[in-house]
Amino acid sequence: MADLATTYMGIPLSSPVLVGACSLSGRLSTIQEVEEAGAGGMVIKSLFEEQIMVEALRLSEQLAVGSERFAESLTYFPPLEHAGPREHLMWVAKSRKAVRMPLFGSLNAVSPDGWAGFARQLQDTGVDGLELNTYAVQTDPDRAPQDVEKDLYDTVQKVVEEVSIPVAVKLSPFYTNLIHVANELDHRGARGLVLFNRFVQPEIDEESQTLRNAMNLSRPEDSRLPLRYIALLHGRVKADLVASTGIHAAGGVVRQLLAGATAVQVVSTLYLHGVDQLSNINAELAGWMDRHGYATLADFRGKLSQEDVPDRFAFERAQYVELLMQQT
Ligand SMILES: Cc1cc2nc3c(=O)[nH]c(=O)nc-3n(C[C@H](O)[C@H](O)[C@H](O)COP(=O)(O)O)c2cc1C
Secondary structure, three states: OOEOOEEEOOEEEOOOEEEEEEHHHHOHHHHHHHHHOOOOEEEEOOEOHHHHHHHHHHHHHHHHHHHHHOHHHHHHOOOHHHHOOHHHHHHHHHHHHHOOOOEEEEEOOOOOOOHHHHHHHHHOOOOOEEEEEOOOOOOOOOOOHHHHHHHHHHHHHHHHHHOOOOEEEEEOOOOOOHHHHHHHHHHOOOOEEEEOOOOOOOEEEOOOOEEEOOOOOOOHHHHHHHHHHHHHHOOOOOOEEEEEOOOOOHHHHHHHHHHOOOEEEEOHHHHHHOOOHHHHHHHHHHHHHHHHOOOEHHHOOOOOOHHHOOOOOOOOHHHHHHHHHHOO
16 A cells, blocks of 8 residues: 655655645634544644734723723733734644644744744644745835845744744745745745645626625646646755645646645645545545555655656746647
8 A cells, every 4th residue: 555654844744635724724623524534734724914913903902991990900911912813822722732633833924023923922832833824915016026025035034043843935826936936935944835825816796896705716727837836846945845726636636746746735625525535635646656556655756847857848938839839
């Protein structure tokens, strides 16, 4: 029987299939089902900057009410900037106690300052690693791309220096030169790169002429974007590469491993088919390995990465030109 074990950022995983950050981590029973279904680990949903601000605001209102009566009691409260995420941190600590599989905390780290402290508090919950979710939409015309990227690098470096557990960065695909960004993050100490986050895009309802918030799940063909960059980055960075977006079944996992992924993250497929999909994926992945004579993941990981395919341009522009020519 094929061995699905692997190591991600130095952490042993029983399977390369991780559950990505999502609301499934909001229930202890679901986290336990995820473990029973054979997930290699799970990322707890992100602690978002907005969440921290809202909680801090609520607490400051409560403090203001109390201060009318007991002014001196204010000194008993922790500093405001650290009071915000307490509910989230308590939840992560509780989740940590409920299962044995590796758990990763996630922070929506968009600004360089302040995040190191939250990262340390997440570490104190006992999680095995951190994932920095860099989801941000830039709208300031005066902020140059290099400023945005510098903030990202500085944030990652600060967090890496602050904690002793390994730190992964979950990236957006929207960079002019993603390979450069990945390299720089590698140098700043990121032990994992998660490619990619999937932005929730706004939608307009044309009948009511109003904005609509629609959480669309991914489709399997969306996995071709991470596939390309996993293949391009394999062997070029020290950080482990994790594919995320559009991985719905075992075939998708195999393709990302062939491109060079250390592990994959799945979310949409669990919303579509239930948590048991994890055991189907593991069984089918093992079946594929048996059929192809692979005993371990290392036997075929990266076999089709850019450095290992005969046509080195297959993952670059050449493929695009070739395909367009075939259509005429
Ligand atoms: C309901 C839901 C909640 C999510 N919450 C988070 C989150 O808190 N932090 C994060 O980094 N990504 C979050 N994501 C994004 C997923 O982790 C993942 O990157 C994305 O869904 C693409 O993977 P998929 O194609 O397997 O769904 C969420 C996705 C969904 C569907």
